[in-house]
Amino acid sequence: MTAPDEATCSLIKAVDLVGERWTFFVLREALAGTTRFSDFRARLGIASDVLTARLAKLVDSGLMTRRAYREPGQRPREGYCLTEAGRQFNVVLCALQQWGDEHLPDTTSTVVYRTVDGRPVQVRFVDGEGAVVAAGDVRPERGR
Amino acid sequence: MTAPDEATCSLIKAVDLVGERWTFFVLREALAGTTRFSDFRARLGIASDVLTARLAKLVDSGLMTRRAYREPGQRPREGYCLTEAGRQFNVVLCALQQWGDEHLPDTTSTVVYRTVDGRPVQVRFVDGEGAVVAAGDVRPERGR
Numbered sequence: 531m532t533a534p535d536e537a538t539c540s541l542i543k544a545v546d547l548v549g550e551r552w553t554f555f556v557l558r559e560a561l562a563g564t565t566r567f568s569d570f571r572a573r574l575g576i577a578s579d580v581l582t583a584r585l586a587k588l589v590d591s592g593l594m595t596r597r598a599y600r601e602p603g604q605r606p607r608e609g610y611c612l613t614e615a616g617r618q619f620n621v622v623l624c625a626l627q628q629w630g631d632e633h634l635p636d637t638t639s640t641v642v643y644r645t646v647d648g649r650p651v652q653v654r655f656v657d658g659e660g661a662v663v664a665a666g667d668v669r670p671e672r673g674r
Numbered sequence: 675m676t677a678p679d680e681a682t683c684s685l686i687k688a689v690d691l692v693g694e695r696w697t698f699f700v701l702r703e704a705l706a707g708t709t710r711f712s713d714f715r716a717r718l719g720i721a722s723d724v725l726t727a728r729l730a731k732l733v734d735s736g737l738m739t740r741r742a743y744r745e746p747g748q749r750p751r752e753g754y755c756l757t758e759a760g761r762q763f764n765v766v767l768c769a770l771q772q773w774g775d776e777h778l779p780d781t782t783s784t785v786v787y788r789t790v791d792g793r794p795v796q797v798r799f800v801d802g803e804g805a806v807v808a809a810g811d812v813r814p815e816r817g818r
Contacts, residue, residue, distance in 0.1 A: 540774030540781035541698060549693045554685060562814050615777035618809050621797060623685070625769040630684030633759035637684035641814045643799070651807050653765060655787070655795040662804050663795050665762050670706050670785045
């Protein structure tokens with residue numbers, strides 16, 4: 531393994547994009563179905579200016595899009611929906627939470643990841659045949 | 675979904691522990707087999723003081739342990755080995771890199787994750803039966 535290439539390394543770019551606490555929670559809240567600014571703010575207990583900045587970064591980075599909505603008697607407002615790239619981020623969120631549940635002391639898992647028909651799922655390594663491989667049997671290697 | 679509980683939320687604790695660029699790369703380098711301070715420094719191109727701080731945090735957090743070694747004619751030095759919790763972090767690293775490869779523009783994957791006998795692997799959701807579930811069919815839900 532050698533020094534990561536700042537310009538092209540997908541891990542550096544992914545870390546720089548989401549390596550901020552609130553970004554993870556905004557994405558998890560969006561995955562749970564939240565779309566309105568006021569709902570993100572109320573459910574996450576996050577300051578408006580921080581939420582505005584996090585949502586703008588997620589839109590700029592292609593993980594979310596703005597979508598106007600209007601309730602009867604109200605002015606039009608903007609909602610936030612996940613793109614396909616944003617929806618696929620649930621694998622990373624679940625992997626990180628699962629690791630924390632298993633290896634960090636004094637933590638509890640308040641969220642479970644389920645299929646749309648209610649089956650609980652976990653994140654695992656799988657080989658080309660779709661068979662589960664133990665994490666201890668996997669190593670990163672340089673080169674394709 | 676509601677506001678995460680600072681004291682016990684496993685996702686908050688995991689993000690706060692590793693949500694820093696160099697920590698991810700030190701862990702990936704360790705997973706690839708690096709143990710010596712001088713090798714981490716040379717391979718990652720990281721400043722000594724930053725590397726010292728990152729390794730100390732990883733040791734304090736139980737992801738790595740110090741182990742003394744001595745080469746002929748040299749003074750004893752300390753190496754760094756992953757604990758089981760550190761080794762299991764490869765699922766998170768692979769999930770994040772895989773997501774970056776697929777969804778961030780202008781990135782290349784310079785690292786592949788393989789089984790010890792050389793088969794490439796990916797990170798996927800699997801259900802209780804070990805069957806792969808598409809990420810688009812999975813949602814986070816509050817409660818166990």
